Amino acid sequence: MTLAKTVYLDYAASAPARESSLAAERAYAASDYAGANPNSLHGMGRLAARALDQARADLVRCLGGRFRPAEVTFTSGGTESNNLSLFGLAEGARERDRRRTKVVVSAIEHDSVLDVAAPLRASGFEIELARPGRDGKVAPEALAELVGPDTALVSVMYANNETGVVQPVADLARVTHGAGAVFHTDAVQAFGRIPLDLSDVDAVSCAAHKIGGPVGIGLLAVRGRVNIRPRQFGGGQELGRRPGTQDVRGALAFAAAAKECASGLEASRAATATRARALYARLCAEGTGIKPTAGTEVGDDRLPGMVSLLVPSLDSETMILALDDAGFEVSAGSACSSGSLDPSHVLSAMGIPRQEALGSLRVSFDERVGSDDLDAFAGALLRIVSTRSANR
Structure with a gap:
């Protein structure tokens, strides 16, 4: 047919794809530093590094929540950001306090969060599921019953990828902090679509292709005060959290799409x-x-x-x-x-x-x-x- x-x-x-994002890719391709490694010390490398820094700063402004550019780690997308946050933040919290061996996630998370449960259990963590009500929301009171001095990390998505229901993230983060634990939110669906209240959030995941940016790049923003362990090794890029040569083209296109979404x-x-x-x-x-x-x-x-x-x-x-x-x-x-x-x-x-x-x-x-x-x-x-x- x-x-x-x-x-x-x-x-x-x-x-x-948004035209602003495609235009950013074309501008990169036409630039003198196209293809240069942003970690190189020569002139082209420094130009690429400045462009990467600008993209990081633009994304932080769109993200809000008083995150700093240095706290943004570029990843390959939402799945990697969520994987890194669950493993890295849980292990980082346990490294600081050996009592913290519990991870709480909501039962409505994306598979890139829920499927981390089995390997976390194999690493010695207990996993608890916070269940929503019929309205699709996780109640702060329900979360309060699950967290305590043994909790390392809580992860509840900002908005659900199937129902579109927005969670009471600020309240959930405050409950988490009351137990001394770290709070992460998967904002892959929410970023660029609604204003985000991240003032009490310790870490947040986003992906470019959900807002009209390129497939294959995302970010994980983590407060500098929070300990996170890397899951990949082999270089010092992204403060050692995610080694590997960064995708400058993708970062610029991601930032362009985010700026367009934020402006309107x-x-x-x-x-x-x-x-x-x-x-x-x-x-x-x-x-x-x-x-x-x-x-x-x-x-x-x-x-x-x-x-x-x-x-x-x-x-x-x-x-x-x-x-x-x-x-x-x-x-x-x-x-x-x-x-x-x-x-x-x-x-x-x-x-x-x-x-x-x-x-x-x-x-x-x-x-x-x-x-x-x-x-x-x-x-x-x-x-x-x-x-x-x-x-x-």
Whole structure:
């Protein structure tokens, strides 16, 4: 089937490249220092190092939370940032205080956090899961029951990658600090989409491709007062936290995308939230058989451009393939878990019944997607649900 137009609505998996980011890559390629090693002492190396420092400073300004440029470590993306934070911060805390052998993570984390549990256990750590309520949020009171003088690290994501629910990160960080532990948040989905309150956060992960930057570069910002152990060895780059020659091109393109997002954040957030509300209202109207995963109100506790739905009468794969044929690209949840026949661990942790969770859809977009495309998508989904449900 040949489609006149494909509407991409899977920005939470990876957002289309922004022109500002592509322009930064082209400017780098045309520069005198393109390809130079920023760790070299000669002139070209120093130019590359200055460009890398500028990218670091730009990203810190976009990140907020009073982080310093020197506290930013460039990585290959969100997964590496999360892996490094879990291993490095847990081991760093235990190195300072041998009693601290517990790591607490929420049950709705991305796999790049949850899958670190097994190797951490093998290293002598106890793992505790903080479970959310039906609203998708981890309550500070629930976390307080899990942390104590034996806790090394707590990691709770800023906004969930399947439901878009924003966590009470500042409150969770204060509970963590009350127990003397370190607090990390995976802000891969939230950075560039909503204002971040990181004033009480010790470490934060971000990825460029979620905001229209290049695939293959991310960052982990860690307060200078916090001890973190490296997971890779072989050089002194990035203060020894992540050795290896840095990707200057990627860092500049990441910073360019972040600056564009930051400069128009208030307007883009408002426009995107308005479109999400309209989409929820149409799709979840009485008689459609479609339900919101965690409520339809798009406010401060929800990413503005993520619409999370449950279609109990159909399975996710059937809907995704039918929508793809109709020219609309969406997902069931995390792209890193696609192909699994099991319901989402996020929805299961929220207490959503298996049969409903198997019919989940995630629609994600930013200010670059207009109302006309979203209206067309809604019409296509409603037709698919009506037709397929009638034929069951």
